[in-house]
Amino acid sequence: MIEATGIAKTYPARGGGLVERRDVVALRGVDFSLPAGGAVSFIGESGCGKTTLGRILSGVESHDGGRLVIDGVDVDATDKHKRRAAFRRVQLVHQDPYSALNPTRTVGNILGDPLRRRARETRASRGWVEQRAREVLELVGLEPDTVLPKYPHTLSGGQRQRVVIARALTADPAVLVADEAVSMIDVSLRLGILGLLRDLRERLGVALLFITHDVATARYVGVEGEIYVIYRGQVIERGPTDQVIQAPVHPYTQCLLSSIPVMRGIEEPGPDRLMPSAGPEAAEQDSPGCLFAARCPLATDVCRRERPVLTPIPGTGQEHACHHPAVRSVVPVPVG
């Protein structure tokens, strides 16, 4: 459904005046593919580029290098009309349900606006707009009669998020890009939204691109999911979800997984837990070697000299970019 090769993005320096800013490299040549109806999660810290990648794939931002093919259409080599049509199939679900809905419009209008546009295009019959609005609300588990006349500020966070998803569905998307879709919702309610996304994938065949820093939620996008671990604009590990969680080989992935809180009493910490040797502030400069070397507790000279490339581990479907990959068991272990 989506084939991306060598996606790169740099934010130019906003210099001038008193403030000197350097170019910020957000993405350094990322390869990525999402099959129709598939599920992929991007994991990483804030600022690693995962959000930028999600926005590039949904057409909200442009990319500087590489090739992006959506639904068979090369978005750079086609006219504006076809490009817009291609990106319309990839809908972004924002993380903040509070700012993702216009506070001055009712839910009925929020859903009605894009539907009315489609109705004009397809010359749909009267009443199609209302009917479709009800359908998408029901798909996301909301009661149409209750919700349609309401303004966003009268809905709860979870309900708002569902309306945001419903709005994305009005475009009949082939891909939903959920950017931290549950981070701003209470933990106790997250499963509800995650379940909804998985449901939509199963029922409508929508592919899911799940962007998150909370690895556990990545398991809930459904079967045959893949994880991409992104660090400073580069994919440093990739593989089937449960495999990467149980048997990560890259030290950064291992650090990320080690930072999951341990539920004492029910779980014990993983035996090989790993922590970065320095905070993100330590890794400011661009280096010729591995980007994680400055923070990696296991870095050696070759790591600082030579940047590793993504290499497959034969027979596993997993890939990594590390000079010293080793499987470590870092996730919490159930007790009793």
Add this chain to the structure above:
Amino acid sequence: MVLLDHAAVSQDAAVRVRGLSVVYRTDVGERAAVRSVDLDLSPGQITGIVGESGSGKSTLALALLNAVPKPGRIAAGSIEVGDLGEITGLSGRRLRHLRGGEIGYVFQASQNSLNPLKTIGKQLLDLGRSHGVDDLRGMVRDAGELAGRMGLDGKRVLDSYQHELSGGMRQRVGIMFALVLNARVLVLDEPTTALDMLSQVAVLDIVREIHRERGLATVIITHDMGVVAEMADRIAVMYGGRLVEVGPAVEVLRDPRHPYTRALIRAIPRLVGDPEAASALPGRPPDLVTLPQQGCVFRERCPLALPICATLDPAMTHDGMRGVACHAADGTPSSSEDEDRNEPIQAGGEKTS
């Protein structure tokens, strides 16, 4: 009902809350955001207060500072803090001393509680002056050291503006502000929301270290049971303004007695084990207006609801260091199919059925 904490001598409690009720004025009259809460915070202990949005946990924390915003007010109960005694009627200089001098409050990183127009250092000086600190230089030096202990470049941070710092750094600066006046109680409001995993770990490690070093009474308020599970010595679970379960963390996690606690633990997405073992909590947490005024606040979402739950608000019953407020908690379910729900939830395993 007074909750006696056997893990530490009651008289030494840094903060003692008894029968606290905080109400807000709404369109439908006054409603209790916090109702009849008893709680002891002892030095050297980390207490985690867990609850969903609207559970009253943040209101409870603000009440400790006597800072409940209008249209709310403390309607009943007492809060005794250290040497200051009863703080619900405080004002003026003593109130200011309470806030910062006795209790340090750390806001969420996402809430920009720092002045965007002044450097951190200047705001520190403002804080010192408003609390009548004589040795301002010494205070700034201490603050710089504290920042250094937390992994920040003290000098650089003091010269920075709020927007120049990352979320994790802002959170640490917040902790520094809370402790610079040598408070003995530290309250952290959602310290990890809006932080990613690695920053979260860094901040929690720092809190743990400083807590141990200074022998603080620390309170972590959060909706994330995982954070509490990792950090707290004691857990207090709140729902709809009521304290529904308290006890030592490990015990409460291993053997939760209140159906809400069980449901909270079960609703956490699992990293290992069978993903299906986790399930969402049905329904939504109540807000002030929809809060049931009679009977147990949780009954509409409770799988064990008994007829008595609709009419009688369960009082907290104690069993050693644990307390639970539930009519069904002694293990008599409403029907035989519910028996297996009383089995402790095993992480990664299936419920025995």
Add this chain to the structure above:
Amino acid sequence: MSTTVDPVVAAVGRRTPKHHFWHGLRVVMLRRPSRIVGAGICALFAFLAVFGPHLYPANLPIDPTAIFQGPSSQHWLGTDFEGTDVLALLVTGTRYVLEAAAFASLFTVVIGTTVGLVAGYQRGLSDSSLMKVTDFVLTVPGFPLLIVLSTVWDFGAPASMGLVLGITGWGGLARAVRSQTLSLRERGFIEAARGLDLPAAHIVFRELLPNVAPYIAMSLLLTFTGFVYAEVGLFFLGVVPFTVNNWGVMLNLAVQNGALSATSALSYLLAPLVAILLLTLGVVLVLDAFDELFNPRLREG
């Protein structure tokens, strides 16, 4: 960010949106009685503007025996240089003043808002060219320009006065609306609207405009009073020929006909000035209410 639901907002959110608005308006007005006073003053002036001229005969009577009289039971505010009742002059003069200012505000809002929205949303070439025009309008000094214009154009009629004031005065609003638009367009719902291929006109007028509207309403009240001063000033200076009586004309005639030297004519001189002050006061008090109405966070206590 923790999704703590504000208990008051949640409680208020029970009702339908329209009900919510009127209820909110009532609460806000009642919170400070001064606002009701302000609303009352504005309502009074509006009433006078509409019905004022009907309360008196078309040609106000002259009374040569009662020139420059002070306040009395017959003439509550005294008389002018021709013996006409000052109160009558004031009341009948209200219509012009408010009408012209209203027209001016209308032009300012329409032009300023459209320019600000389009520039802020489209950015790029449209933005820079629109802003160049705006800056030009801002830097040209309004009042002197009006005086110069008056030599070639008679804009004594309220609509033309309004037009000319509005055309010279929309710059500030355009700039402010643009900066609001720039920050709004980064919000999730605008990005989503673009991602859903909604046309630019819809986004600007249906999504952005309602969000900027409260700000425009408030800034409008202030510019309204500014226009009142400007037109009164123009008439007072005598640069604009007049056909209908208004407050500025009253001032002009008063001074021209020697009101400054007659102590009994003080009420005549002061009446229009006090009227302007009163109007401004009313507007400012109502503005206070609008501020709280549109910014719910100010409502606590």
